Amino acid sequence: MKKHSERRSWLIARRRIAGIYAFIVLGSALLILRLGYLQIAMASQFTTDVKAQNFDSLTIPAPRGQILDRQGAVLATNQPVFRIIYIRYPNDNAKIGGVAKRLAYPLGQSEAALIKEMTQTNSWNAYTTLVRQATPLQISYVEEHKQSLPGIEIIQTPERAYPMGSFAAHVIGYTGAIPANQAQAYQAQGYYPSAQVGLSGIEQQYESVLRGQNGVKRIPVNPAGVPLPGGTISQSPKTGNNVVLNLDGPLEKVAEQALVSRIAYLRGLGEHNVHSGAIVVMNVHTGAVLAMASYPSYNPNWWIGGISSANYQSYLNGNAGFNRAVSGLYMPGSTQKMLTALTALQNHTISPNLIVNDTGGLQIGTYYMRSWNQAGFGPIGLDEALEVSDDTYFYQVGLDMGHYNINNPPANISAWLNGPRVAALRSINAMGKQFGLTSLTGVDLPGEAPGYVTFANPPTLYDLPAAAIGQEEAYSPIGLATYIAAIANGGYRVQPQMVHEITSPTGRVLKVFKPHVIDKVKVNPAYLKIIQKGLEMATHGTLGTATYFFGSDPVNVAGKTGTAESGIPGRNNSVFVGYAPYNNPQIAIAAVIPNVTGEGFRAAAPMAQQVIDAYFKQQQKK
Numbered sequence: 001m002k003k004h005s006e007r008r009s010w011l012i013a014r015r016r017i018a019g020i021y022a023f024i025v026l027g028s029a030l031l032i033l034r035l036g037y038l039q040i041a042m043a044s045q046f047t048t049d050v051k052a053q054n055f056d057s058l059t060i061p062a063p064r065g066q067i068l069d070r071q072g073a074v075l076a077t078n079q080p081v082f083r084i085i086y087i088r089y090p091n092d093n094a095k096i097g098g099v100a101k102r103l104a105y106p107l108g109q110s111e112a113a114l115i116k117e118m119t120q121t122n123s124w125n126a127y128t129t130l131v132r133q134a135t136p137l138q139i140s141y142v143e144e145h146k147q148s149l150p151g152i153e154i155i156q157t158p159e160r161a162y163p164m165g166s167f168a169a170h171v172i173g174y175t176g177a178i179p180a181n182q183a184q185a186y187q188a189q190g191y192y193p194s195a196q197v198g199l200s201g202i203e204q205q206y207e208s209v210l211r212g213q214n215g216v217k218r219i220p221v222n223p224a225g226v227p228l229p230g231g232t233i234s235q236s237p238k239t240g241n242n243v244v245l246n247l248d249g250p251l252e253k254v255a256e257q258a259l260v261s262r263i264a265y266l267r268g269l270g271e272h273n274v275h276s277g278a279i280v281v282m283n284v285h286t287g288a289v290l291a292m293a294s295y296p297s298y299n300p301n302w303w304i305g306g307i308s309s310a311n312y313q314s315y316l317n318g319n320a321g322f323n324r325a326v327s328g329l330y331m332p333g334s335t336q337k338m339l340t341a342l343t344a345l346q347n348h349t350i351s352p353n354l355i356v357n358d359t360g361g362l363q364i365g366t367y368y369m370r371s372w373n374q375a376g377f378g379p380i381g382l383d384e385a386l387e388v389s390d391d392t393y394f395y396q397v398g399l400d401m402g403h404y405n406i407n408n409p410p411a412n413i414s415a416w417l418n419g420p421r422v423a424a425l426r427s428i429n430a431m432g433k434q435f436g437l438t439s440l441t442g443v444d445l446p447g448e449a450p451g452y453v454t455f456a457n458p459p460t461l462y463d464l465p466a467a468a469i470g471q472e473e474a475y476s477p478i479g480l481a482t483y484i485a486a487i488a489n490g491g492y493r494v495q496p497q498m499v500h501e502i503t504s505p506t507g508r509v510l511k512v513f514k515p516h517v518i519d520k521v522k523v524n525p526a527y528l529k530i531i532q533k534g535l536e537m538a539t540h541g542t543l544g545t546a547t548y549f550f551g552s553d554p555v556n557v558a559g560k561t562g563t564a565e566s567g568i569p570g571r572n573n574s575v576f577v578g579y580a581p582y583n584n585p586q587i588a589i590a591a592v593i594p595n596v597t598g599e600g601f602r603a604a605a606p607m608a609q610q611v612i613d614a615y616f617k618q619q620q621k622k
Helices: 002-040 043-051 093-107 111-118 136-144 180-188 201-205 249-268 309-319 333-346 382-388 391-401 413-418 420-434 463-468 477-488 525-540 601-621
Strands: 054-060 074-087 127-131 152-161 175-177 196-198 215-221 232-235 242-245 277-283 289-295 356-358 361-364 367-370 378-380 492-494 499-503 509-512 517-520 558-565 571-580 587-597
Touching: 054 152, 054 232, 074 136, 093 111, 093 127, 093 136, 111 127, 136 152, 196 201, 249 277, 249 289, 249 587, 249 601, 277 477, 277 601, 333 382, 333 391, 333 420, 333 463, 333 477, 333 525, 333 558, 333 571, 356 391, 361 391, 367 391, 378 382, 382 391, 382 525, 391 420, 391 463, 413 420, 420 463, 477 492, 477 525, 477 558, 477 571, 477 587, 525 558, 525 571, 558 601, 571 601, 587 601
Parallel strands: none
Antiparallel strands: 054 215, 074 127, 074 152, 175 196, 215 232, 242 499, 277 289, 277 587, 356 378, 361 367, 492 517, 499 509, 558 571, 571 587
């Protein structure tokens, strides 16, 4: 009985196994048939479906790094904006009219205007911006009607913002669209067509530091290439690095206000040709530029989204975008006299003990060159000549450099004009290069102009003594600041430096710019001491040309005023260069206002006084 039961169980199990095998065989046959059908009959459909999953790439602009002053105040940053864009695709003309019709009212534009924008061809730019800064209502409309708006996308982009407006505008600079004549060069560097790039100032100089790394969004497209709703970010944008300036925000504010108020004061006195100027303040030992003011100025926010015609006209008026501190060249007047003296001393043309009898001018050939003090100062030495800014003394030094004896002039004047005279001018130019006057200072800003010494053509008997008092040269304010800093620090020419350090978006220090001494000026230190003493006398001596402004100042300032022809009859450049404190120099300053009437000291020196006093008041609070 037991065996019969076991046999029956075995037969049942066998039938079940046979059924399972049959099911597997039948299933496999059906699967093979189905795969064959899919491979052969549905191949074209699968190809279409795969194509429906193609993607286009859309660039996501990266935020630029920030620009900050030395205290961490933000001078340039970013704000997020939402743009409505149209992505062009093949054979889209048939649908553009419908898209434009649906968008015209919510976007506040005519159908014709939208169609014109959407049909513009640009082989480099894959999309057109229809709205630069979309409102919440516009964004909501587009999102709700995405299915009926093929090619329309909303993207968030960073837009540059300058929280302090025109403050330090020439230093910071501005951003804007890539200039058409530079499009290929930027494209080669990986820029997308509608990128905003630095066009002046630090924004331009440190473009490679400030620019970030763009992200990528994958946009699905159908077989016809029409963009479909959705998409994913395959590469997130990376923010650019920050630039921290040496600029001292509070001091910069004082410098700008001093410049603007002085120009307004002079214009109020009827000086209607006075409309511009510049101030530069730098550390005499490190070259750190603590303040740089140029007037007239502008607001870099004007360029955001494209500058209006009214703002552009304001920008053009008075050449407001021109950074006079680094690109402007001005006759230095009597601030040249230190360079003249050092050149003559170092070449052993004159002795430190040279005494000149000043009778109010000097007869050179048939021409009488007057001193500013036509009564004359009588017998005078070098340090006193710097104190009172005696022209006659330096006329004589200039002639001595050219080996011209007024009592026994050269028999062959032509040979002298093309020989010793040229050699003397070249020696002034060479000394100027050592001090950063007739060469680039290396300041890290675009557009710096090197100064120069004029080699008059045709040459005259008078251009050498004129050059000796700063009437045949032209220097930039940054060059003048570098020059007076080298006199103050014992002859070391330091490179002016706008940027202190580069930091990551999180604030990690990536690079610190150390002081860079370009060269040690080849001048006997004893000669520099004489010049330094003369500059201290000019600001504190009984007859010092700047004693009125600095004689009772709490800070012991050494400096020199300058008055030079500006090119407008009856108008002069007002120049001041100086440093403080005299015995332990910290800062150097150069200030220029062109086209003033009369003696220039009354324009530039008061501005310098304001800035120097402000600096040391700040130091006392620390």
